[in-house]
Amino acid sequence: MPSFSLDALADAAESETQLSKKEFPLMPVGQAVDMGFTDDGVPLIDPRIFDSPEFFRNPYPYYRILRDHYPVFHDKLHNTYWVTRYEDITACYFDDEGFNTIPKGSSSGVLGNTQLELSGVEHRRRRNLYGQHLVGKSLENRIPAIERLAKEMIADWENLGEDVVQDKDGVRTVNIAAAFANEFPIRVVSEILGIPKDAQGQFFYWYNSMMAGLGGSATHQMGLEARQDLEDYISDIVEQRRVTPTYLYDNDGNPISKDIISKLCETKIDNDYLSTEEITSNIALVIGGGGETTRGAILNLWYLLLQHPDQFEAVMEDEANWDLAFHEMLRHSSSIGGQPRHNTHDVEMHGVKVPAGSLMEMVDFSANHDDRIFKDPETFNIFRDDLYAGKILRSGYNKDGKCSHMAFGVGPHLCPGAWISHQETVVGSKILAAHMKNPRINLDKMPKDIDGTSLAPIGLISVRDLWLDYDL
Numbered sequence: 001m002p003s004f005s006l007d008a009l010a011d012a013a014e015s016e017t018q019l020s021k022k023e024f025p026l027m028p029v030g031q032a033v034d035m036g037f038t039d040d041g042v043p044l045i046d047p048r049i050f051d052s053p054e055f056f057r058n059p060y061p062y063y064r065i066l067r068d069h070y071p072v073f074h075d076k077l078h079n080t081y082w083v084t085r086y087e088d089i090t091a092c093y094f095d096d097e098g099f100n101t102i103p104k105g106s107s108s109g110v111l112g113n114t115q116l117e118l119s120g121v122e123h124r125r126r127r128n129l130y131g132q133h134l135v136g137k138s139l140e141n142r143i144p145a146i147e148r149l150a151k152e153m154i155a156d157w158e159n160l161g162e163d164v165v166q167d168k169d170g171v172r173t174v175n176i177a178a179a180f181a182n183e184f185p186i187r188v189v190s191e192i193l194g195i196p197k198d199a200q201g202q203f204f205y206w207y208n209s210m211m212a213g214l215g216g217s218a219t220h221q222m223g224l225e226a227r228q229d230l231e232d233y234i235s236d237i238v239e240q241r242r243v244t245p246t247y248l249y250d251n252d253g254n255p256i257s258k259d260i261i262s263k264l265c266e267t268k269i270d271n272d273y274l275s276t277e278e279i280t281s282n283i284a285l286v287i288g289g290g291g292e293t294t295r296g297a298i299l300n301l302w303y304l305l306l307q308h309p310d311q312f313e314a315v316m317e318d319e320a321n322w323d324l325a326f327h328e329m330l331r332h333s334s335s336i337g338g339q340p341r342h343n344t345h346d347v348e349m350h351g352v353k354v355p356a357g358s359l360m361e362m363v364d365f366s367a368n369h370d371d372r373i374f375k376d377p378e379t380f381n382i383f384r385d386d387l388y389a390g391k392i393l394r395s396g397y398n399k400d401g402k403c404s405h406m407a408f409g410v411g412p413h414l415c416p417g418a419w420i421s422h423q424e425t426v427v428g429s430k431i432l433a434a435h436m437k438n439p440r441i442n443l444d445k446m447p448k449d450i451d452g453t454s455l456a457p458i459g460l461i462s463v464r465d466l467w468l469d470y471d472l
């Protein structure tokens with residue numbers, strides 16, 4: 001079964017290509033395959049659908065069936081309980097002791113011993129180590145670097161090969177995945193960590209290998225090796241920074257603050273400095289958590305906005321609308337589908353008995369499309385009045401008919417990169433928008449849906465390549 005944790009981002013692409021044991025027809029988006037009905041007329045779910053190409057491209061009608069008829073679905077094929085309603089998922093996320101994150105899966109081998117796998121006090125102590133450097137004033141300090149890196153990458157488009165950028169008759173065609181989104185989040189993270197510039201290319205390779213290592217067993221070894229190389233490299237840096245910390249600078253070259261590695265070097269838990277292994281695990285987690293997710297966010301945002309030209313225009317007319325667009329994109333098509341939890345005690349939810357220690361998959365994608373919370377959930381509308389798009393809150397928001405989306409989770413494990421990924425996506429997109437005159441999707445180069453003409457839906461996996469045209 002595809003799980004939707006960080007582990008599964010790389011795995012998902014692999015699973016997509018594997019043939020399901022049972023073949024299901026590809027349906028028009030929004031319609032479910034007929035899997036039969038009970039005597040009372042309730043649609044049945046065949047769990048083999050979850051492995052099918054149909055589900056990967058068109059999951060929402062199946063989530064609707066689950067939410068409406070099986071809000072806690074015991075999938076015996078994958079030995080998982082799927083939890084699909086918004087209210088149930090938020091309740092489980094807040095109850096970190098009752099529904100804990102241990103064990104998370106193959107990530108521990110590749111990423112190391114991180115707080116992903118901890119709960120309660122231990123989790124809080126670990127999380128604050130670097131989380132504090134990704135919010136508030138620290139984050140504000142990082143914005144000049146984010147802007148500079150975006151501009152540097154775009155300035156380099158001139159030098160990219162024809163497989164990424166093509167100019168013809170006053171129109172440039174560019175794959176903004178390869179030319180921007182794939183690498184931009186990793187460049188930002190390596191900059192704020194304090195990775196020397198000349199090592200950033202190597203860093204991107206380690207990132208890609210570790211992400212691949214989270215997937216199937218074929219690439220797991222590659223991930224482990226990359227993790228070992230990263231650790232060797234970081235341990236030298238850590239030794240140097242323990243003696244001589246290094247700094248981040250503003251655009252005028254003035255030091256703003258120490259970089260995250262330098263700060264981690266001087267951090268203590270129980271009066272002990274963090275070990276090099278602990279620092280490396282934190283770094284691996286921040287890279288693993290922040291790359292693929294933000295990459296997907298940038299590409300999904302542009303894909304959705306350019307398919308809704310009136311909304312794109314609204315964003316171009318008033319820059320404040322980028323924030324609305326960011327949150328609506330994450331509600332409509334986030335880059336992470338959900339998170340696994342294990343229940344500490346026997347529980348009964350919606351009449352389903354779940355024995356202690358079961359794998360319960362919280363399906364954030366489904367929570368974000370729960371029409372008990374969001375009207376007409378399949379529609380992308382940055383001006384919807386039921387989505388909270390204010391400051392991101394760990395406690396979430398559910399007031400006056402507005403709710404937070406679930407793309408960053410909520411509660412103790414709320415994504416600590418939420419604020420910085422917001423800045424990366426919005427600041428990066430503003431800079432892209434300022435550079436590209438009259439941008440539009442290059443329809444010839446993009447994958448099509450089953451009718452052969454409409455653009456392929458985003459489905460469970462974020463847009464991989466996004467070809468745009470703009471006027472030179």
Ligand code: HEM
Pocket residue numbers: 101115116117127134189285286287289290291293294297334335336339406407408409410412413414415416417418420421
């Ligand atoms: C749009 C981009 C992003 C999305 C959709 C996203 C989503 C998520 C989600 C849903 C979780 C919750 C896991 C849980 O409940 O168990 C999470 C955790 C995490 N994210 Fe993100 N994330 C994004 C960007 C980032 C960035 C940029 C970073 C780092 C700079 C990051 C680092 C992490 C880490 C370290 C965790 C583990 C937190 C914990 O267990 O306490 N994420 N992310």
